[in-house]
Amino acid sequence: MKLVILDKYKDVSEWAARYVRRRIIDFKPGPERYFTLGLPTGSTPLGMYQELIKLHKADKLSFKYVITFNMDEYVGLERDHPESYHSFMWNNFFKHIDIDPKNAHILDGTAANLVAECNEFERLIKEAGGIELFIGGIGPDGHIAFNEPGSSLVSRTRVKTLAQDTIEANARFFGGDVTKVPNEALTVGVGTVMDANEVMILITGAHKSFALHKAIEEGINHMWTVSAFQQHPHTIFICDEDATLELRVKTVKYFKSLMRVHNKLADDPE
């Protein structure tokens, strides 16, 4: 596991975007070789998307040969609802880049048969050759995607009932009305993310610091689903200073001493 500690949210966003760019370019994608990217929504990755758009607009990054799979979507929310993850992805990312609409996959929470929709999503990922880089954020309770505490660590894409904490946290996006927040979602499983060649987790803010501590300093536990990635061969956590508040000094010092090495990973390609 790598832990990249940066000063502020803005630095996390920039670093993550440069890292993604470097990974895509090094992969040398083309018409016969697509780069598959797993994508999150939410306020944590927003800054990274903005940086990726900047790189695209500066002609430094193309998504022409990139296939994307989003982690999750609410059940029963129309695609064009302003809080749907379709709308989020369109407004904050897709409309600004050159991705082929056929290559952007998001679970359809309005599908008549939700189980079939989830199984089809898994099939599409397989068909695309698996996911090269899965980007995620985590909740304060350590959930990744909508894999709430207690989710199986080998789970696949499925319908999931949201934890009350998550519903309450999301109420602010629905006019503060808890009853308007959908209480189910479609989500990739922990196992689905584990299958990716590499997993990149963004964590910022003091309110996520305990989750980061649980994720990397304690044992693997389904009550902190993100801890599962301790067993993934290529996981990179990118966090800001605030998110390290609950970590041991030793942990922070160790990873900071590695920054010289880690920074090279996000450099411009040769």
Added chain:
Amino acid sequence: MFTNAKGKLFQYRNCQILRDHEIFTEDLWVRDGIILNPEKIFFDERISADYQINCKNSILAPGFIETQINGKYCAFGVDFSQEELVKNGGVDKVRKGLLEHGVTSFCPTVITSPPHVYKQILPLLKKRKGCNGGAGIVGIHVEGPFISEEKKGAHLKEFVEKFDNGIKDVIDMYGDLENIAIITLAPELKQSKQVIEDCVERGIIVSVGHSVANLVTGEEAVSNGATYITHLFNAMLPFHHRDPHLVGLLTSNRLPPNSQIFYGMIADGIHTHPAALRIAQRVNPKGIVLVTDAIQATGLPEGCYKFGTQQIEIKNNKATIAGTDTLCGSIASMDSCVRHFSKSTECGNVEALEAASFHPAQVLKISDRKGTLDFGSDADFILLTEDLHVKATFIAGELVWQKSGDVVSVISKGS
């Protein structure tokens, strides 16, 4: 240009669009002459644009809608009130000429005339869609003859009429009402309540003007269904603090609840003093509708001209009846009025542009398809410079006028 190619998807990029009362960086998507929601295309149809049009950082705003283009004489050497001029390709000449001023729809305006003239002319000014031949006609504005003799302005006194027999007199005057979108009348005339109600029922917008009405009469007219004021301040009694007359409608609290009174303004810097323009704009910014009231002499050099039976003098950007101070319409263009309005009121580009597009569309009750860049609306739009000079005009997605050949550049899919 091919920008109206059937079934093809066009993405106008690199532009600052005016939508939801804001100007911001956003692409505009058009297919078959209609503005589309690109999010739906992305997720439902999963296709990208056939053509991307680089707008080179222009402002992209709805096309202007002109509700009053007339005078005794009308723009571009054509007078909508003279049959021979209307007949001999005059309408098309005006329609075409308006494109370079950013006007995509308009109401040809016929001023006070004898009955036989209406019967000859109105059928020649039928509604029609805009195209590369010129701006669309959304209906005729009949300005008179049911007006006040005292406030006739440049209209001829001998043709001013009353409607003592109500709507019957109106029908007898104009013949067919089918193509009439707006009627300007003086609300102090007897039977005006009945005439206003009958017009509104037939879908005709009633505008009060050329009138000596006091405020109470104006408020009654609005309660009866009038929604518009013809060239505020001009051809009406002036604002007085004990009777503000029709001008007082802008701040009246005796209008039907949730109603918006609209008022035309000739913002050419001559018909209305900039301070008066500011007063109107500041007290009722949502109601202002820019009009040119443009006459036949628009675009002609200074000098004396004989139009119809009257001598007109063009001097210092003013058109007056020769030998008098009576203004007889403007010689301004819509885009220059928008610039003048923006500059003299400091209202900003959004309000200035909406006063010539969204507001007139609301007056005409066509804002569901014209006057905005909302999804589902007609793709009638213009490209402008930062200081509001028109660079190109599009109707139903088709490029119908451009200032020079390099206003936009096109990239087709796959290239």
